[in-house]
Amino acid sequence: MIWLAAGLLLGLAADPATLAITSGPCNGRAVTVRMTNDGPAPVYADAVLAASPGLHLPRRLISTWLPPGYTRSVPVMVSAAVGTRAGVYHVRVSGGGRRIDVPVTVTAPAPDAALVRLAARVTASSARASGGVCAAIDGDPGTMWNDATGRRWPDRWQLAWDRPHRVGLVRVVTTARGGLRDWDVQVAVPAGWETVAAVRGNTAVEVTSTFAARRATAVRIVTLAGNGAGDQSRLAEVVIR
Amino acid sequence: MLRLPRRRLFMLGSAALLGTLPAPRLRNPFTLGVASGDPLPEGVLLWTRLAPRPLEPAGGVPPVRYPVAWQVAEDDRFRRVVRSGTATAAPEYGHSVHVDVRGLRPGREYHYRFRAGAHLSPPGRTRTAPARGASPRRLRFATASCQSYTDGYYDAWRHLAAEDLDLVFFLGDYIYEGAINSVGGSRMDPALRLPDTFELETDTLDLYRMRYALYRTDPDLQAAHAALPWVLTWDDHEVQDNYADEVPRLPGALPADFAVRRADAYRAYWENQPLRRPRQPSGPDMSLYRRFRFGDLAHAYVLDTRQYRADQACGDGLRAGCAERDRPGRTLLGAAQRDWLLDGLGRSEARWNVLAQQVMMAECRYGGPANRLDMDKWDGYATDRRRILQTAARMPGTVVLSGDIHCNYAADLHAGPAVVGVEFVGTSITSGGDGSDTTGQLDLQRRYNPHLRFANAQRGYLRCELTPDRIRADYRVMSQVTRPGGTITTRASFVSERARPGLVAA
Numbered sequence: 001m002i003w004l005a006a007g008l009l010l011g012l013a014a015d016p017a018t019l020a021i022t023s024g025p026c027n028g029r030a031v032t033v034r035m036t037n038d039g040p041a042p043v044y045a046d047a048v049l050a051a052s053p054g055l056h057l058p059r060r061l062i063s064t065w066l067p068p069g070y071t072r073s074v075p076v077m078v079s080a081a082v083g084t085r086a087g088v089y090h091v092r093v094s095g096g097g098r099r100i101d102v103p104v105t106v107t108a109p110a111p112d113a114a115l116v117r118l119a120a121r122v123t124a125s126s127a128r129a130s131g132g133v134c135a136a137i138d139g140d141p142g143t144m145w146n147d148a149t150g151r152r153w154p155d156r157w158q159l160a161w162d163r164p165h166r167v168g169l170v171r172v173v174t175t176a177r178g179g180l181r182d183w184d185v186q187v188a189v190p191a192g193w194e195t196v197a198a199v200r201g202n203t204a205v206e207v208t209s210t211f212a213a214r215r216a217t218a219v220r221i222v223t224l225a226g227n228g229a230g231d232q233s234r235l236a237e238v239v240i241r
Numbered sequence: 242m243l244r245l246p247r248r249r250l251f252m253l254g255s256a257a258l259l260g261t262l263p264a265p266r267l268r269n270p271f272t273l274g275v276a277s278g279d280p281l282p283e284g285v286l287l288w289t290r291l292a293p294r295p296l297e298p299a300g301g302v303p304p305v306r307y308p309v310a311w312q313v314a315e316d317d318r319f320r321r322v323v324r325s326g327t328a329t330a331a332p333e334y335g336h337s338v339h340v341d342v343r344g345l346r347p348g349r350e351y352h353y354r355f356r357a358g359a360h361l362s363p364p365g366r367t368r369t370a371p372a373r374g375a376s377p378r379r380l381r382f383a384t385a386s387c388q389s390y391t392d393g394y395y396d397a398w399r400h401l402a403a404e405d406l407d408l409v410f411f412l413g414d415y416i417y418e419g420a421i422n423s424v425g426g427s428r429m430d431p432a433l434r435l436p437d438t439f440e441l442e443t444d445t446l447d448l449y450r451m452r453y454a455l456y457r458t459d460p461d462l463q464a465a466h467a468a469l470p471w472v473l474t475w476d477d478h479e480v481q482d483n484y485a486d487e488v489p490r491l492p493g494a495l496p497a498d499f500a501v502r503r504a505d506a507y508r509a510y511w512e513n514q515p516l517r518r519p520r521q522p523s524g525p526d527m528s529l530y531r532r533f534r535f536g537d538l539a540h541a542y543v544l545d546t547r548q549y550r551a552d553q554a555c556g557d558g559l560r561a562g563c564a565e566r567d568r569p570g571r572t573l574l575g576a577a578q579r580d581w582l583l584d585g586l587g588r589s590e591a592r593w594n595v596l597a598q599q600v601m602m603a604e605c606r607y608g609g610p611a612n613r614l615d616m617d618k619w620d621g622y623a624t625d626r627r628r629i630l631q632t633a634a635r636m637p638g639t640v641v642l643s644g645d646i647h648c649n650y651a652a653d654l655h656a657g658p659a660v661v662g663v664e665f666v667g668t669s670i671t672s673g674g675d676g677s678d679t680t681g682q683l684d685l686q687r688r689y690n691p692h693l694r695f696a697n698a699q700r701g702y703l704r705c706e707l708t709p710d711r712i713r714a715d716y717r718v719m720s721q722v723t724r725p726g727g728t729i730t731t732r733a734s735f736v737s738e739r740a741r742p743g744l745v746a747a
Binding site for chain 2: 042046060067126129
């Protein structure tokens, strides 16, 4: 085994070659870094990632063992905070003496975009590696936010804006097996957190709670119980209007 | 020749080293503590890792080599230094330091420390094994396993560090591979300012390194490492939950991809534990099974039940009526390790043969109408178990130490109707949260498994004392782990005689 010192045998690629994202913590997209060992012997190799100020990467280094001819593909989410100035930014990946530049075009979400797209912060009481907080608003019911504390309740998933929005509907999509049974929907109003819906004994996959619309700076779903299967919080999608 | 006190030499040496350190100089790099392990009669392995900013991918260390001076002394004030030298912390090994100290005296306590630049590490205490020909009166050790960071605080380690012990057997699940964030789990400590990198599942070398660094920042875990030598083996979560050899937990992953993940995990494991250089992995392979001798009192066989096992039978999990588990050729240990173990056990001249390993060996029926068995444990690999227990029937003094399942059990081990050994399954340090004295499932298991003498689901560790004719095990349990400040008590104690194996409440 050798350490890739000279680095001439490392193939490096990034896919896609350019990226377009809107600002917001859950509006990012992934760039997949591909590291290939083009040499005849196994190596340990590094790829170093850097980003223009304004962009956020969850990791700045990828180190891995590479057998000969093997390509390691690692998706890295690229996002920009709310308020990031529109423009072209860059993600740079270097390793094995090579360097790749991925231009990233950042724009603000349209003013009439869905409220979940306008979020400034999305957080949860805990999350599994395979079930991050953004999975609940990614438009894909095949992915979900999944809390990391099985059989312990309550859990909390929360979305906040930088300025108030008028909110009168929260739709929760959970799962057919082990889905949410009991939860409260709360909104942040000037007086504090207000419970606007309390769902109990649910067995449906989708539940829409409507309430008198009010201006709120955040919505949170306080989960209280699930329908078995490890008793976990499972939010496949959340729609807020 | 002018003879300077060893301490003075150490300081001079360190001053000289300052001139050779590459720029920039490091802030205190000893944030991960120190450790010792794998004690031999003539030596011990010393470990540390430089990481001035432990939560960063490379620990905040520039990618250059750093000299690290080390000392071993007979006293805790380092007035009688008996060995010293300089090792290299290299970036390709995550700036870890592994010093294989030899030339020590058997059965003795030593103290050690490191210096990098102007920074002195916290001191560690260790102990060499008794001489090969010695007849020790006793060996005191603990077993521990399963320390999920998010599931609680490590007060159990602080209590263990205060025990009067010769060594610790760590039986696996040192790290967990899933997401960690500052507000999740029982620690719920936003002050940690944990980077969101920790929300990624570990699957590359940099992420595994960071995970070890996070765990090792815990002061109670550091105290336990610094207090006595550890003998470690791994279980599944050091790579991925319930993996089997080259088979990942979830179907669909390509074998080549999992082999690379395993290589990265094994590399990080070696870098972050007090293991000798020959244990260093070669790609996805790392030889971890090994034997330690404690005079004629005990031979300890440290096993690896993850790397060579056949895939779990019948799709893993709890299964009833799974004939596949008895299929010839299925193995938990792999042929080479199994033959090595059987050969060692069959020719052992020690009073006791201790098997330090991961998963429960005793049969454990889960009760109810189906009466299921767990395919991830020895119950899923009945052939290997039968051969070991048949050998144990000929060799008195077989003790099995296990972890993995976050519960305490005490069990008689049978070969046919005869009791041929005993097993002590130790609970977790934190995994599973506070736990409870019993559960409905444990009640069922006790009813359907009369050879189980004890079952309990609290957190803690096992404290054992081995004498030539008897072993005693104390089940030490924590009042709580989900909040700091938990206290420890002895929940139950059992003894077994070498000449007449079988557990008796002490």
